[in-house]
Amino acid sequence: MDHILVAKDVSKSYGDHQALRNISLEIPENCIYGLLGPNGAGKTTFIRIINQITYQDSGKVLFNGKSLAPEHIALIGYLPEERGLYKSMKVGDQALYLAQLKGLSKSEAKKRLKYWFDRLDIGDWWGKKIQELSKGMAQKIQFIVTILHEPKLLIFDEPFSGFDPINANIIKDEILQLKEKGTSIIFSTHRMESVEELCEYIALIHNSEKILDGKLSDIKKSYKNNIFNVGLQVDRDAQLFLDDLKTQFQILSSQFYQQECQLDFKVQLPSGNTTEILTQLSKQANINRFEETIPTANDIFIQTVNKRDNGR
Amino acid sequence: MAGKLGLIIKREYLAKVRNKSFIVMTILSPILIVGMIVLIAYLTKVNDSEKRVVAVLNESGFLHREFSTSEHTSFIQFEDISLDKAKDSTSSMGLYGLLHIPDGKGLEQVAKTAYLYTKDNPNTQITQQLERVFQRKLRQNRLGDLGVSSEQFSDIEKPFELNLATFEGEKSVKGITEIKAFIGGGFGYAIMMFIIIYGTFVMRSVIEEKTSRIIEVIISSVKPFQLMLGKIIGTSLAGVTQFVIWLISASLLLFVVLLISGIDISAVMAELQNTPGAMGGMSELANTLDEDTLLYAREIVNIPWLLLISSFLLYFVLGYFIYSSIYAAIGAAVDNETDTQQFVFPVILPLMLAIYVGFFSVFSNPHGPIAVGFSLFPLTSPIVMLMRLPAGIGEGGVPLWQLLLSILLLIGSFLAIVFLAAKIYRVGILMYGKRPTYKELVKWLRY
Numbered sequence: 001m002d003h004i005l006v007a008k009d010v011s012k013s014y015g016d017h018q019a020l021r022n023i024s025l026e027i028p029e030n031c032i033y034g035l036l037g038p039n040g041a042g043k044t045t046f047i048r049i050i051n052q053i054t055y056q057d058s059g060k061v062l063f064n065g066k067s068l069a070p071e072h073i074a075l076i077g078y079l080p081e082e083r084g085l086y087k088s089m090k091v092g093d094q095a096l097y098l099a100q101l102k103g104l105s106k107s108e109a110k111k112r113l114k115y116w117f118d119r120l121d122i123g124d125w126w127g128k129k130i131q132e133l134s135k136g137m138a139q140k141i142q143f144i145v146t147i148l149h150e151p152k153l154l155i156f157d158e159p160f161s162g163f164d165p166i167n168a169n170i171i172k173d174e175i176l177q178l179k180e181k182g183t184s185i186i187f188s189t190h191r192m193e194s195v196e197e198l199c200e201y202i203a204l205i206h207n208s209e210k211i212l213d214g215k216l217s218d219i220k221k222s223y224k225n226n227i228f229n230v231g232l233q234v235d236r237d238a239q240l241f242l243d244d245l246k247t248q249f250q251i252l253s254s255q256f257y258q259q260e261c262q263l264d265f266k267v268q269l270p271s272g273n274t275t276e277i278l279t280q281l282s283k284q285a286n287i288n289r290f291e292e293t294i295p296t297a298n299d300i301f302i303q304t305v306n307k308r309d310n311g312r
Numbered sequence: 313m314a315g316k317l318g319l320i321i322k323r324e325y326l327a328k329v330r331n332k333s334f335i336v337m338t339i340l341s342p343i344l345i346v347g348m349i350v351l352i353a354y355l356t357k358v359n360d361s362e363k364r365v366v367a368v369l370n371e372s373g374f375l376h377r378e379f380s381t382s383e384h385t386s387f388i389q390f391e392d393i394s395l396d397k398a399k400d401s402t403s404s405m406g407l408y409g410l411l412h413i414p415d416g417k418g419l420e421q422v423a424k425t426a427y428l429y430t431k432d433n434p435n436t437q438i439t440q441q442l443e444r445v446f447q448r449k450l451r452q453n454r455l456g457d458l459g460v461s462s463e464q465f466s467d468i469e470k471p472f473e474l475n476l477a478t479f480e481g482e483k484s485v486k487g488i489t490e491i492k493a494f495i496g497g498g499f500g501y502a503i504m505m506f507i508i509i510y511g512t513f514v515m516r517s518v519i520e521e522k523t524s525r526i527i528e529v530i531i532s533s534v535k536p537f538q539l540m541l542g543k544i545i546g547t548s549l550a551g552v553t554q555f556v557i558w559l560i561s562a563s564l565l566l567f568v569v570l571l572i573s574g575i576d577i578s579a580v581m582a583e584l585q586n587t588p589g590a591m592g593g594m595s596e597l598a599n600t601l602d603e604d605t606l607l608y609a610r611e612i613v614n615i616p617w618l619l620l621i622s623s624f625l626l627y628f629v630l631g632y633f634i635y636s637s638i639y640a641a642i643g644a645a646v647d648n649e650t651d652t653q654q655f656v657f658p659v660i661l662p663l664m665l666a667i668y669v670g671f672f673s674v675f676s677n678p679h680g681p682i683a684v685g686f687s688l689f690p691l692t693s694p695i696v697m698l699m700r701l702p703a704g705i706g707e708g709g710v711p712l713w714q715l716l717l718s719i720l721l722l723i724g725s726f727l728a729i730v731f732l733a734a735k736i737y738r739v740g741i742l743m744y745g746k747r748p749t750y751k752e753l754v755k756w757l758r759y
Contacts, residue, residue, distance in 0.1 A: 015755050051532040051741070082658040082744070084525030089327065100319050101533040142529070 002029045003065075004153050004184040005050065010059035012045055019045040022059070027186060027201070032179055034199035034216070035188040036301060041205045043188050044081065047155055051078050052184075052254045063153070074103040077151035081158045081188075083142050085130045092126035095145050102149040109148065116144045135162050143171055146157070147178060154178065155186045162193060172198070192298035200296070206305050216297065223295045223303070226272045227252065231289030232263045232281065241284070249277055266293075316534050316541045317542050328513065329553060338554050342561055364408040364438060369398045371415045372422040378445050379411075385438055399429060403572060411442065418499025419453045477670055492702035493675045495615065499624045500670060502693035504663045510551040511639035511659075514544055515652060518643030519742070527741045536738040544636045615702045623701055623715075630722045632693030635659065638731035644740030652745045666692035674699040684714060690725035693718045732757060 005027040012020040020042045027033045037043050048054045049061060052073060061068045063075070085094055092113070099109035117123045120140055130138055139162045147154060157174070158235065160168045175198065179185055187199060195202065195216075203213035212219065234241055238256045244262070245251060254265035263285075274290075281287055295303070328334055343713040368379055369390040379387040379454045388407065390398045394706040395412055402410040409430035416422040423446050428434060447519060451466050460468070518540075530539060642655040678700045687697040687710075697718050739756040740748075748756075 015758070048742075051538075053528070053531050062431075073533060076532070078529070080525075080528040080532070082528055084527045084529075086327070086520075086526055087524055097319065097323050098529065098533070101316055101530065145529070 003027060004029045004063070005186075006060075006062040006065075007046075008060045008062070010046070010049065010056045010061060012042075012049065012054065012056050018208050020049075020056070023210050025203050025210065025213060027184065029142075029184050029214050030179065031200045032175070032185045032187055032198045034195045034202040034297075035186055035205065036190075036195065036202055037190075037205035038305060039190075042208045043205055044157065046205070047078070047080075047157060047186070047188060050153075050155065053213045074149060075152045077149065077154045079142060079146040079154075079156045079159055083139075084098035084276070085142065087131045087137055088129055089143055090126070091128050091130065091133070094130065095141060098145045099148045104149050110150050113144070114277070116148065119186060120144065133219070136167055137162060139163055140167065140171075143174070147174075151183070153184050153186065155188070157188045158190070159187070160189075160191065186298075192296065192301060199297075204301065204304055207309055211308055212300075212304050219300060220294055220297075221278070223254045223300050224292065226269045227293045228267050228269060228274070228277075229289060229291050229293055230265055230267055230281070230287070233288060234261055234263045235285075238263050262291075319537050320534065320539060320542025321546040321549070322327050324517065324543050325549050327697075328547055328550035331755070334386060334550065334554070338557055340560055341583050342565070346565065366428075366438065366442075367398065367402045367405075367407050367415070367643050369393070369395065369410060370413045372413050373415070373423050374419050375413060375449060378449060379442075382441060386442060393656060402429070403431070408560075423450060436684055451460035473539075473561050488608070490675055491608070491612070492615060493678060493699050496620070496702045497671060497674075499620070499698040501667060503624075503631055503694050504667055504700070506551060506555075506628070506694075507635045507663060508660065510547055510632070511636045512656075513547050513551075514636045515639040515643035515656075516649065517543055517547065517747070518640050518737070519646065519649060520711065521650075522644070522647065522744075529670040530742070536741060538733045540637065540640050540734055544547045548632060548636070616704045619696070619705065620701050624698060625720065627694035627698060627722070630719075634690070634722075634726050635663075637730045637737075641733035641736040641740065644737040645743075645753060646740075647744060647747070662689075663695070666695035670696045670699045677724055678688070679710070688714065688718050688721060690722045693722055719734050 003026050005025070007023055007025045010023045011018070012021055023042075023046060035046070036045050045054065049056050050068070052068065052070065054207055056142060063069075063072045068071075089097075095113050096106065096109050099113065103114070106306075110134070114123075117126065122140060125133065125141070126139065130141075133141075134200075143159070146156075153174075156175070163171060172194070175185065186196070189195060198214055202213065202216050204211050204217065214283060234256075238261075242251065242256075242265070245265075250268045250270070252266040252268055254263065255261050267277065278287070278290065313496050321421055340707075365388060366379075366385060367388045367390050383388060388412075390401070393401070398410055398412070409428055411426065411428050413422060413426045416425055426446070428439065430440060448469075452462065454467055455468075456462070464620060521530070542733060638659055639656075642652055642659070645655065647653050669682060669692070673680060673686075674696060683696065683700060686692045687700055697710070697715070699708050701715075704753050705715060735757050736753055
């Protein structure tokens with residue numbers, strides 16, 4: 001598989017503070033790659049290195065197999081977390097200016113801007129000043145400016161912040177369409193539900209180090225611990241029934257709802273083999289729920305970070 | 313890359329020029345300045361035009377016909393009335409005061425007993441004028457006692473002026489050193505004002521990009537240094553535009569004023585064209601201008617204008633770039649304008665020092681050690697060297713090595729300061745939060 005971006009042992013420090021320590025990442029082409037981590041972990045520093053805003057102290061960054069160089073700037077689109085526009089400049093002039101700075105010709109930039117303004121239904125904003133627009137409106141313009149030069153690699157730092165749910169959805173759909181067209185996307189966020197929804201790959205950065213990376217589905221698989229949620233209709237003495245089960249299986253927690261005769265419990269099956277317990281249960285009770293618990297990205301995030309912190 | 317710099321310059325220029333306060337300032341400033349000058353001239357005139365009338369009661373045999381009406385004072389003679397009556401009439405007529413000269417034996421006696429009566433403390437102008445009359449008469453009287461005739465006395469009184477010339481034998485005139493330093497000082501002052509005004513504009517523009525958070529978007533497309541450079545150039549071009557507009561409107565205004573006041577402009581132009589260096593044409597001009605004015609004109613024409621203007625441009629560009637890159641670094645280091653003060657003061661200090669030291673030491677001695685030192689030191693040389701340069705290069709002027717050393721030092725520190733300022737700028741624009749200390753700024757240089 002081809003990689004749009006490869007980082008090898010990238011380190012960076014600001015004075016005494018080490019912002020990145022030996023980060024190695026491989027970002028495959030044409031995927032959405034989630035860059036996760038708590039605040040201050042070093043995500044922004046890493047992104048700034050990709051954008052050549054700062055430079056690594058040691059290590060290498062390869063873009064499309066070649067060492068990162070100034071000509072790559074036109075192939076990268078970056079929507080920073082701290083973003084804004086000139087307040088007293090007109091929307092159209094501003095978008096044109098930023099597009100031209102990315103290397104588009106004026107006429108081409110104008111054509112594409114018109115297309116995007118129509119597409120996002122904001123055509124009548126062209127002559128307005130930013131200070132007359134709401135924050136969400138300005139974010140839309142910012143999004144357009146980021147993607148206008150059709151970069152091969154897009155980097156979004158918290159792209160949905162400042163959007164209402166409807167507009168957030170519009171932007172999400174646009175991001176997915178860009179991916180369909182072949183763009184590779186790095187996605188830095190704390191919003192785990194959007195990670196779940198969008199990202200195929202993730203990397204978790206914590207305290208300047210990468211502590212986890214890979215395909216999200218693989219990571220989830222490796223994080224599942226064969227715990228099953230079980231729900232039963234029991235018409236006998238539930239406590240007795242449970243005690244009986246406990247002698248054979250590893251029951252983690254349980255709850256009995258007297259009125260509905262409903263017994264819920266969590267069970268860990270070390271081998272992952274469900275045949276035995278299902279056979280036994282089906283003989284004695286009515287099973288209305290039996291499911292494997294799959295850890296969410298959020299769970300993995302918290303679990304990994306905590307494990308790391310406690311391990312120190 | 314050059315294209316991007318052009319884009320930035322264009323944006324910064326347009327953002328500045330289209331700004332409402334810039335337009336208002338450009339239009340309003342000349343009107344305000346002209347208005348101020350007119351107002352001050354008018355007020356001064358009103359203040360001075362009051363004519364004071366002093367009554368004179370002269371009972372002695374001396375000092376008749378000595379009190380002649382001058383620009384600000386006139387005299388009325390009272391005769392054959394008593395002192396009390398004279399006082400009454402003076403105040404009832406609303407006159408300024410009463411000079412009483414009683415009768416006595418001899419001028420000395422009379423002068424000693426003379427009094428000036430006024431309502432409040434008398435104006436010094438008047439007392440001096442009266443004292444001069446008495447003094448002159450007394451001196452003449454005393455010399456007359458020594459046998460000096462009144463004809464001889466008027467010979468004695470003739471004022472004397474020292475003739476001045478340079479070693480080359482050219483006649484020189486008084487005050488030309490001051491005039492030259494003043495012309496140079498004008499250039500220096502213009503540089504200082506431009507640096508302070510447009511440096512602050514650069515700083516504000518950097519702060520605006522920081523607070524609006526557009527900065528990270530932009531520097532993901534261009535190098536911070538390019539942005540800084542584009543900003544400085546764009547802002548200064550806006551400044552130059554403003555100056556050019558002022559210059560043109562000032563010349564137009566002058567033209568209109570001349571037209572209205574009925575001076576024959578074509579004649580003036582012809583005279584001006586004849587003046588530079590054309591010593592042969594001097595005799596014709598001598599009819600209209602007196603000799604001293606001619607000498608001044610020649611001295612001013614003799615100022616090495618080409619050298620002065622070309623060094624003005626050189627010092628202006630280098631000085632402006634040094635200071636405005638410092639201003640840009642300050643803007644990058646802080647989050648809002650109120651935090652800039654502690655950093656701006658040390659920047660303005662050398663500029664102020666240059667102006668004041670320049671005006672004091674260069675005026676008294678254009679080539680003294682202080683003047684030389686400040687004209688070599690890079691942060692003050694753009695101003696102080698320009699004050700010294702009207703005297704020319706070489707003998708009697710600035711030694712060539714000093715000029716070259718000064719320019720060399722300026723270029724060297726220009727490169728060093730822009731390099732350091734760009735480093736602070738690069739780090740500072742991405743730093744938010746508390747105001748950095750000087751120690752932290754030094755740390756940023758190593759990032």
